[in-house]
């Protein structure tokens with residue numbers, strides 16, 4: 121009772137400063153959820169064993185939205201059944217909100233089911249958002265894969281399934297659309313076996329298929345579940361034992377399935393029709409029964425924190441009224457409103473003002489949240505997607521010490537990196553294009569929009585082209601850049617112009633070379649004199665960076681005085697390689713000698729060193745590196761040779777051709793430069809019957825012929841321009 125009162129007063133207190141729409145206080149919310157009033161305690165902090173953080177993975181149109189809607193309805197959080205086709209689902213509601221400029225998209229919705237707290241986290245499916253999918257998977261403890269039972273496993277599900285394998289996320293399969301013409305339980309099961317290489321653990325059998333689909337058999341309990349055809353919303357259904365007298369065939373089949381089930385460790389499979397309101401409640405039961413709670417998942421880093429706060433920001437949204445909303449998965453410790461937190465990635469401390477739970481389409485203000493939960497925070501202005509949050513800098517250092525990483529001789533960056541416990545590696549963007557505002561006066565608005573979008577999406581990079589002064593967008597794929605372009609228009613009201621998409625090449629050198637450079641200039645009555653001798657050689661370093669070494673003969677005092685100028689000069693020279701102006705990687709730079717006359721400005725030192733490094737890079741044998749994509753094309757046998765011939769012309773390297781049911785699956789690698797706009801090509805080539813999945817693999821050295829073709833093209837282009 122005491123706790124209850126404390127919660128109430130905390131909630132009321134925050135209400136005084138609260139103006140936002142869609143935010144309920146706990147007790148108001150209890151009346152919203154109606155007859156089934158949840159206890160305040162369970163709303164605030166359910167026992168961790170009763171929490172399920174799950175995602176829904178599905179191919180486009182498999183029924184993810186409809187299934188989510190049914191979850192919310194049966195759990196009592198929405199009062200009417202939304203219909204995607206009528207445009208009145210919770211998700212549609214949010215889309216409209218967004219159109220009106222109130223960005224309350226949802227990255228997670230929360231609801232309770234039979235005493236369990238379910239946090240449903242959205243997982244985007246497209247490969248351009250691989251990073252986003254990975255980040256979401258990182259915060260999931262389990263997932264429901266929704267399939268269209270008439271189509272079985274489709275391309276997008278396959279991609280996300282592989283990522284879930286990588287992160288060891290336990291899954292349940294839901295064969296949806298059992299009512300649809302062409303729905304086939306056996307076909308869908310077979311495709312799970314074939315394409316996902318998973319063993320289906322059949323927990324249910326359908327009673328009827330397509331138009332005759334009525335309900336399901338619970339294989340474990342040997343019961344049939346029949347939805348009352350007179351009940352519009354499917355809330356009422358009855359359980360009846362299967363009897364030898366009334367259902368001899370079905371009983372026999374069920375017993376066989378049950379025996380197989382008990383023998384194997386595999387993926388539980390259920391079936392139903394979200395649209396026709398059949399099979400959703402047993403799916404929710406299965407989520408709570410078969411998917412693990414947060415404490416059943418292993419997170420090695422938790423031991424370093426010993427109960428102190430550790431959370432991962434997995435999504436940032438900008439709300440026009442409340443500013444940035446940050447979704448956090450709490451791994452250990454407790455969050456409370458007004459709490460000051462330390463952001464390890466940004467090495468800053470900031471204060472959150474409010475703590476919300478995203479219940480269905482409403483946000484509920486709460487006084488605290490503990491480990492295992494998903495929280496929505498208001499007030500964190502610097503935190504970006506993917507950041508690790510702890511209680512204080514000293515707590516982070518203590519964790520690093522426990523992890524045995526804080527005591528090494530590190531530079532400041534590597535110390536911070538050692539503490540990024542839950543982060544996901546951000547891949548380097550492989551595509552770029554220029555973006556221009558409608559007028560010069562709108563450039564600050566564009567900069568502001570891009571700054572916000574980058575906080576939400578760290579795989580988007582923005583830079584300034586030093587030659588043209590234009591803003592350049594760097595992204596993970598064509599769709600990624602298209603969506604950013606569209607969001608700038610929709611959310612920030614700016615009509616921008618994109619330049620042509622270009623491939624992000626890199627450069628490196630193959631041998632060691634030395635160069636010298638002298639800068640002797642008199643400005644006013646002051647003489648500035650610098651002479652540098654430098655060597656560039658192959659050595660492991662990220663793009664646009666270089667390993668910098670100093671020869672013993674270089675005076676230590678001089679290095680101390682000019683270190684920053686020298687390092688900035690080396691890095692800026694490495695940002696624009698001599699061949700294509702692309703970043704140079706895997707280079708080490710040694711400063712053999714440096715002579716600086718007294719009174720020479722550090723700007724002059726910087727200029728001389730930069731020129732000297734550029735000279736050395738130019739003299740070396742140079743190599744262009746290009747992004748290589750892994751490609752998977754699913755095509756019917758009659759189009760196979762056409763697809764292969766086309767890929768051969770695109771410098772494709774075919775690794776394997778698999779047979780999957782009636783289809784051939786071509787697996788291989790192809791340079792990104794050759795595969796832009798491939799969806800249109802493939803559609804034309806195969807009359808729209810083939811599908812493909814494309815993913816960045818690595819950077820590879822171009823062959824001498826391909827490199828010279830590229831360089832000729834570029835210089836030809838330069839002459840034309």
Ligand SMILES: Nc1nc2c(ncn2[C@@H]2O[C@H](COP(=O)(O)OP(=O)(O)OP(=O)(O)O)[C@@H](O)[C@H]2O)c(=O)[nH]1
Pocket residue numbers: 178179180181182183184185186187204205296297298299300392393394395396
């Ligand atoms: N016949 C049938 N249709 C369904 C079922 N579930 C969903 N649908 C329909 O399939 C279409 C797609 O459903 P959604 O729920 O929007 O699917 P989604 O996976 O969220 O789709 P995206 O958001 O586009 O990825 C809609 O027209 C739904 O009405 C089902 O169980 N049976």
